[in-house]
Amino acid sequence: MSHLPVLPILLPMFMGALLLLIARTRLRMKRNLSLLATLLQVPLAMLLMLSASEGISVYALGDWRPPFGIVLVVDRLAALMLMVTAVLALAAVLYARRGDDALGRNFHALFQFQLMGINGAFLTGDLFNLFVFFEILLISSYALLLHGAGPGRLRAGLHYVLLNLAGSALFLIAVGTLYGVLGTLNMADLALRVAALDGADAPLVGAAGMLLLVVFALKAAVFPLYFWLPRAYAAATPPVAALFAIMTKVGVYAILRVYLLIFGENAGLLANMALDWLWPLALLTLVLGAIGTLAASTLNVLIAYLVVVSVGTLLAGIAIGTEDALVAVLYYLIHSTWISAALFLLAGLLARARGPRHSTRLIAGPPLPLLLGALFFVAGISIAGLPPLSGFIGKLMLLQAAGGGSSAAWLFAVVLTGGFCALLALSRAGSTLFWRRDETTTVAEPLDRVRLLAVLMLLLGSPLLVLVAAPLLEYLQATAQQLLDPAGYVRQVLGTRLDGGDL
Amino acid sequence: MELLYALTLGIMTSCGVYLLLRARTFPVVVGLTLIGYAVNLFLFGMGRLATGMPAVIGRAAEHADPLPQALVLTAIVIGFAMTAFALVLALRARGELENDHVDGRGDSE
Numbered sequence: 234m235s236h237l238p239v240l241p242i243l244l245p246m247f248m249g250a251l252l253l254l255i256a257r258t259r260l261r262m263k264r265n266l267s268l269l270a271t272l273l274q275v276p277l278a279m280l281l282m283l284s285a286s287e288g289i290s291v292y293a294l295g296d297w298r299p300p301f302g303i304v305l306v307v308d309r310l311a312a313l314m315l316m317v318t319a320v321l322a323l324a325a326v327l328y329a330r331r332g333d334d335a336l337g338r339n340f341h342a343l344f345q346f347q348l349m350g351i352n353g354a355f356l357t358g359d360l361f362n363l364f365v366f367f368e369i370l371l372i373s374s375y376a377l378l379l380h381g382a383g384p385g386r387l388r389a390g391l392h393y394v395l396l397n398l399a400g401s402a403l404f405l406i407a408v409g410t411l412y413g414v415l416g417t418l419n420m421a422d423l424a425l426r427v428a429a430l431d432g433a434d435a436p437l438v439g440a441a442g443m444l445l446l447v448v449f450a451l452k453a454a455v456f457p458l459y460f461w462l463p464r465a466y467a468a469a470t471p472p473v474a475a476l477f478a479i480m481t482k483v484g485v486y487a488i489l490r491v492y493l494l495i496f497g498e499n500a501g502l503l504a505n506m507a508l509d510w511l512w513p514l515a516l517l518t519l520v521l522g523a524i525g526t527l528a529a530s531t532l533n534v535l536i537a538y539l540v541v542v543s544v545g546t547l548l549a550g551i552a553i554g555t556e557d558a559l560v561a562v563l564y565y566l567i568h569s570t571w572i573s574a575a576l577f578l579l580a581g582l583l584a585r586a587r588g589p590r591h592s593t594r595l596i597a598g599p600p601l602p603l604l605l606g607a608l609f610f611v612a613g614i615s616i617a618g619l620p621p622l623s624g625f626i627g628k629l630m631l632l633q634a635a636g637g638g639s640s641a642a643w644l645f646a647v648v649l650t651g652g653f654c655a656l657l658a659l660s661r662a663g664s665t666l667f668w669r670r671d672e673t674t675t676v677a678e679p680l681d682r683v684r685l686l687a688v689l690m691l692l693l694g695s696p697l698l699v700l701v702a703a704p705l706l707e708y709l710q711a712t713a714q715q716l717l718d719p720a721g722y723v724r725q726v727l728g729t730r731l732d733g734g735d736l
Numbered sequence: 737m738e739l740l741y742a743l744t745l746g747i748m749t750s751c752g753v754y755l756l757l758r759a760r761t762f763p764v765v766v767g768l769t770l771i772g773y774a775v776n777l778f779l780f781g782m783g784r785l786a787t788g789m790p791a792v793i794g795r796a797a798e799h800a801d802p803l804p805q806a807l808v809l810t811a812i813v814i815g816f817a818m819t820a821f822a823l824v825l826a827l828r829a830r831g832e833l834e835n836d837h838v839d840g841r842g843d844s845e
Contacts, residue, residue, distance in 0.1 A: 361807055368814045375821060387829045388840040391761070394822055395838065398768050399756065401818070405775045405811055412804065413782035 237284065238292040238305045241277050241315055241352040244270055249345035256338050264330040267341035271326045271348070274319035278312065285312035286708065289715070289725040291358070299358070299726055300419035306358035306726055309712040310563075314355040314486055317567050318479050320694070321574050322348055328578050328687035329472035336381035336470070343380070347373035347476065354483050358726055360411065360418045363487065364404050367452070371397050374480065377473045378465060389468040392461050400451040407444035414438050421726035424494050424719050428501045435502040442496050446488070446507050453484025455548060456518040459541050463525060466540065467533035471581025474533070475574035475691075481540055482570055485547050489562075492551075494719045505554070512552035512640070516647045519545030523654035532583065532593035532662055536576045539616055542651050543569035549644055550631050557634035559713035560706065565627035568698055572616045572624065575691035579608055582684055583666065588677030595662055597669035599676050606667045608688060613663060615695040617656040623698035628652065737785055741777075748774040761826035761836045768822065772815040780808045 248270035252263055284290055285307050292305040326344060334340035350370025357363050375397075379390045412418055414434050415426045430438060447458070454462040462481070466474050492507040500506070522541030529535035543565070550562035583605060584592045591598035611622070618624035628648060635641035698705065715721065748770050755767025783804035791802035826836070833840040 361810075365810060365814070368818070372817065372821065375825075379825070384833055384840065387825070387832055391825060391829050391838055391840070394825055395764055395768070398818055398822060399771070401814075402768070402771045402775045405779060408807075409775070409779040409782045409804075412779075412807070418803075 252342035300422035410441035515548035561630035
């Protein structure tokens with residue numbers, strides 16, 4: 234059995250522990266170690282993507298056979314999410330090393346623990362283990378959000394922590410109910426047992442399933458559970474906000490995994506039970522996020538609402554549920570994660586150039602370098618979904634996948650209006666930030682090359698996603714097929730035998 | 737025993753929810769702790785209630801399900817850490833915002 238699947242969890246875990254031990258040594262060393270560990274995630278994710286494109290591989294922790302032991306499952310979706318996270322984390326840690334990590338002693342250790350939680354959540358094939366990894370990523374995110382302190386962060390942090398604690402309680406109740414009725418927590422085994430459920434137990438399992446949807450919707454910031462997001466994301470330091478761009482996607486991933494595998498097409502009495510709910514919720518999230526972008530008074534809040542809009546778009550695609558729609562969802566997921574993170578980092582650069590008095594408030598400020606304006610323009614048209622960048626292709630595919638009928642009409646209207654609102658908000662923000670000048674002030678801080686490099690790295694993802702669209706879409710197509718074939722997943726996971734070597 | 741158990745959980749949860757809605761940090765943290773207790777007991781109960789059954793096969797005619805016990809142990813550890821963190825955060829917010837409202841503002845504003 235190859236030990237590759239467990240490395241994306243072990244590497245940040247040991248690195249985080251090491252960074253805690255050497256917390257009092259020089260910051261430079263901690264920075265380099267953290268950067269090295271994050272850099273190593275990229276080839277690891279690449280190898281896992283290669284192995285996943287040959288088939289699902291299952292890693293039984295401690296050689297305990299599923300469904301009794303905990304398994305890690307590397308399918309195409311998990312490997313893809315690992316790749317997205319690795320690139321994002323690399324840019325964030327690169328940006329942080331220029332000073333944002335000096336506000337507290339343990340920034341890099343917490344960063345690594347958060348990566349461990351995120352990677353674990355993507356890899357695990359066990360529902361309770363998913364809970365544990367959620368908690369790991371949450372507790373490090375609490376500390377990272379509060380990193381640097383200040384009243385604004387405390388206030389946002391308090392809401393975020395208390396809401397997520399309540400969410401964790403709901404998660405445990407759902408997991409407990411599922412175990413009480415079905416007697417297993419392995420996702421593949423759950424899928425089998427839900428399919429064979431009789432009428433008497435179905436309502437109980439259905440209730441647990443809907444409770445899980447509430448928990449995942451809280452993580453993904455779906456209406457009506459998104460109110461914590463704008464404040465929390467706007468209050469975080471730029472590299473932390475950038476890393477948080479993947480956190481809502483962890484919720485989206487969990488929805489994809491649980492409602493396609495366990496409560497999917499083959500789930501008997503409970504087949505596709507979440508889809509009816511997801512559709513209106515997705516559209517409402519999209520609309521309210523779009524209104525939020527128009528009402529935002531700082532650039533950070535605007536970007537945070539753009540994250541909400543992207544979550545709505547993704548869920549709408551999941552609710553359509555066809556293979557084409559899932560391909561569009563996955564493509565849009567990569568795009569929106571990287572570009573919203575790039576925007577958060579860019580907002581950090583802007584705040585530094587404009588000085589603490591102006592920061593990212595949408596008011597006239599000092600004249601800014603042309604380069605920043607150009608980067609903002611590119612990021613803006615990409616996230617608003619204008620051609621020729623990746624946002625456009627993602628939305629186009631999604632709209633094409635909508636098919637016909639009234640649902641398509643709703644989707645067209647809402648997605649296009651949402652895109653238009655985002656465009657309006659971004660152009661208003663851009664013209665205020667770059668063109669309305671307050672001549673009495675000067676640029677507070679010159680541009681930092683390393684920070685700029687981090688922003689560029691993520692932004693270049695957008696044209697790259699267009700250029701390599703053909704092989705990428707091929708991979709995503711196969712991913713969507715794999716997602717819509719829960720039977721194949723179950724066969725791979727439960728068919729694993731210890732004596733059969735690495736299956 | 738089942739009825740008593742269920743009533744205990746219900747009362748604990750409802751007290752927890754009531755305290756959670758108080759919008760002051762200390763009651764909120766106590767409320768979350770109560771809900772945490774109730775959830776842990778609920779998880780424990782999912783292995784079915786029984787007395788005098790070992791969680792090991794072969795020691796007695798019947799055996800209890802060991803998995804919920806392991807789950808509860810994990811959940812207790814995590815819940816404990818989270819409560820400690822929330823408490824420290826609440827104290828910090830009390831000190832820095834000079835107010836114990838969860839929004840960080842007094843009722844008068």
